Amino acid sequence: AQSVTQPDIHITVSEGASLELRCNYSYGATPYLFWYVQSPGQGLQLLLKYFSGDTLVQGIKGFEAEFKRSQSSFNLRKPSVHWSDAAEYFCAVERSAGNKLTFGGGTRVLVKP
Amino acid sequence: SQTIHQWPATLVQPVGSPLSLECTVEGTSNPNLYWYRQAAGRGLQLLFYSVGIGQISSEVPQNLSASRPQDRQFILSSKKLLLSDSGFYLCAWRGGNTGELFFGEGSRLTVL
Numbered sequence: 001a002q003s004v005t006q007p008d009i010h011i012t013v014s015e016g017a018s019l020e021l022r023c024n025y026s027y028g029a030t031p032y033l034f035w036y037v038q039s040p041g042q043g044l045q046l047l048l049k050y051f052s053g054d055t056l057v058q059g060i061k062g063f064e065a066e067f068k069r070s071q072s073s074f075n076l077r078k079p080s081v082h083w084s085d086a087a088e089y090f091c092a093v094e095r096s097a098g099n100k101l102t103f104g105g106g107t108r109v110l111v112k113p
Numbered sequence: 114s115q116t117i118h119q120w121p122a123t124l125v126q127p128v129g130s131p132l133s134l135e136c137t138v139e140g141t142s143n144p145n146l147y148w149y150r151q152a153a154g155r156g157l158q159l160l161f162y163s164v165g166i167g168q169i170s171s172e173v174p175q176n177l178s179a180s181r182p183q184d185r186q187f188i189l190s191s192k193k194l195l196l197s198d199s200g201f202y203l204c205a206w207r208g209g210n211t212g213e214l215f216f217g218e219g220s221r222l223t224v225l
Contacts, residue, residue: 006156032212034212034213036216042218042219043205043216043217043218043219044157044205044214044216045216046213046214049212049213051212090156090157094212100162100172101214102159103157106155106157
């Protein structure tokens with residue numbers, strides 16, 4: 001069965017600093033990969049997704065993620081964090097299109113002024 | 114455009130009482146529908162998904178059930194709530210195989 005690991009439960013970053021959130025998955029083939037963001041008490045919003053092609057994916061809100069097959073990773077990055085980026089971030093994996101998403105445990109990001 | 118609605122947004126129920134959470138999608142037809150639960154401090158757990166009317170797949174054995182009486186309606190139910198049923202329930206839909214799930218705003222259930 002596929003699984004998704006987000007090693008960092010909490011990350012605190014200063015406003016304007018860079019941010020990187022880690023995501024590792026376990027699955028034999030290259031799955032479909034997603035990053036979602038959840039503001040407190042809200043549903044989830046898709047930041048970006050990777051199906052194939054260029055391994056560096058650009059998303060909304062200035063986020064990007066890089067797929068590294070050799071490391072089974074799909075880390076999310078943002079060069080300069082804004083206070084509004086404080087939220088919980090979820091990595092998700094899907095074996096193939098139309099299949100079921102498996103979510104990681106999430107990483108909560110706190111932004112210091 | 115497509116929208117997804119969940120209600121109620123917040124619910125406080127005693128142990129042993131029944132539950133009904135509703136989810137409705139507008140602006141699309143024959144979506145795949147999903148119920149997730151998010152317990153405090155934990156990730157999202159897929160509870161049920163449906164690819165069509167009356168078609169329900171259960172992911173984990175539990176105290177809950179789901180039904181899809183209409184194409185764009187997905188209902189999460191329980192006959193007798195347990196304390197462990199407390200959590201944040203999210204409904205989501207997917208149209209075709211685009212890969213993206215669209216989530217509702219969630220329903221927070223507290224069982225006392």
